[in-house]
Amino acid sequence: MAGTIRDVAREAGVSQATAARALAGYGYVSPATRHRVRKAATSIGYRPNVVARSLVSGATKTIGVVVGDIENPFFAGAARGIADVLERDGYTLLLANSDEDLGRERRAVEALRARQVDGLAVVPSSGDDGAHLAAILREGRPVVLLDRPIAGLAVDAVLVDNRAGAERAVHHLASLGHRRIGLVGDSPGIVSTGERIDGYRTALAAAGAPVDDALVSLGGSTIDEGHRLARALLDRPDRPSALFTVNNFMTAGALGAIRELNLRIPEDVALVGFDDLDWTTLVDPPITVVAQPVAELGRAVAERLLERLRGDLGPPQELRLRTRLVVRGSCGGRA
Amino acid sequence: MAGTIRDVAREAGVSQATAARALAGYGYVSPATRHRVRKAATSIGYRPNVVARSLVSGATKTIGVVVGDIENPFFAGAARGIADVLERDGYTLLLANSDEDLGRERRAVEALRARQVDGLAVVPSSGDDGAHLAAILREGRPVVLLDRPIAGLAVDAVLVDNRAGAERAVHHLASLGHRRIGLVGDSPGIVSTGERIDGYRTALAAAGAPVDDALVSLGGSTIDEGHRLARALLDRPDRPSALFTVNNFMTAGALGAIRELNLRIPEDVALVGFDDLDWTTLVDPPITVVAQPVAELGRAVAERLLERLRGDLGPPQELRLRTRLVVRGSCGGRA
DNA sequence: GTGAAAGCGCTAACAC
């Protein structure tokens, strides 16, 4: 079984080059020969060795994907979107998790680079350190940022309108009469989070509500952290009347904290989250959220990568996809 | 920048072979030479080309992972577990989704095989067709099955005790007085699902409850399908008093259906699900579930793969990890 | 200790 293209050639009684041509379908080969070669190939169960091909062609037909954590449904959804479009073109994904740590991200990028990926989709954990990616770009390999830009790095990026989304969410809360609105978030160093915090502040200011830093509770990127951070807010004597959570982990954590304290939503505390996951409609009341076009985000990244791979040398494009406020029952008012 | 090992050699004034030895750290190289080569390498920014190395060594330091759908938290968790242990040994994951379709799975496996992955972790979508995997094994590349076995295929597998888990869940329901217990599941062709259905039947029989096939609602592997399948059961005039859902998608779908019909849990209908996701504690009442050791499952698969990669030629091992019934409030009784 | 040389399996000129 197995065997190389040489075995096929021998079996078919032609030269190795002819076998290669017949199999890869380039150059001239007589139909008869092609047929013979094809038969020989299947008869010995020939499988082209993509590694060898890559060494020659320089293309591996693989795309590296670096996300914070594939267990986060947001990243999983985006990865799925990427995979779906890339797969149609014969690409395979090399996946790595950064855990929102720049060091890990660098190592992941390095490992993928060494594996000669044709392109890279990355969710950068830092908004101002893109040296590792700049190096890749310099080699002529396309990189497309997903969800977050990097200041000073000229590179394609597919993002969402975080500021507008957060603003709309907080405005919704303010319009319902809330004045003390707390924010539960992970690191502001994560650009998307930073932008959402900005949007929160802007909305607060626009509503003439006090912007009290004591109501901004920031920490790590896990559900447990979200829980802890929400508790810090809810345990205050002057508890905020509403919470805005910057992503689905924070929403889950905050909801857990609210349950733990036996607070009612929205009577005791209203809640708006960023990210629309299925479970947000299953809890009672269903959560009002800022929905992101997750799959589309991934697909757009893949499309951009494909364009670059096909030779597009135009200036970097930044695409901002729109978010949507989905009003459900967690803020009171109409619901 | 960039450059090959030849450039390093020239820069260091040694032969290409010596440069290779110094860099890869095998064979004899004088400390002085090694130092010189290393310096030359960093000075020109040398990056080994893993593709070329792979062509020679035959090992790519990549592992293919085929799951049903990375958006399913169960698979995402397992993938994360795999990645965590494999990464320590310098491996990178090539990820593919099968969507529980054997054709897609075959194509994915083929694509990964062509890319010369050193090993494969797959969640097989069929329990009786393992020809594509047998072919890989014959080539001497290790394959470890995740979550589901394949009948007649001698291969390592890391599974969970689906039957016992389902049995315990349904027994729990029966012990609370339920006699008409419905099951919401995806395809019984998916072995883990099939085993859970078996466990359900066994528990029913043991409890002396009627095993009514009309109460077994089977279909596709999505939340929407779970919703539809649960509705089919709940819309019956002789509605079951309890539902057992075979995985997290079915649980989410069933819960949606229950909400839609404004039924109370557990008064109108009790619920036990398979898979313990964070949101199951956030809904009201929190859902009683059969918890699977998801991350451990992934880690065990990776460990087995690593053992095989290190030369273990022993007979195939089947590891069954234990599940745990987590009693919460969705079945009434003590809660 | 170091260098020369032979491939790994494939693509792609370039001849014939």
Add this chain to the structure above:
DNA sequence: GTGTTAGCGCTTTCAC
């Protein structure tokens, strides 16, 4: 049309 030949960048004998 088909065969010959030269690599892709690296590892690895085998001499010296």
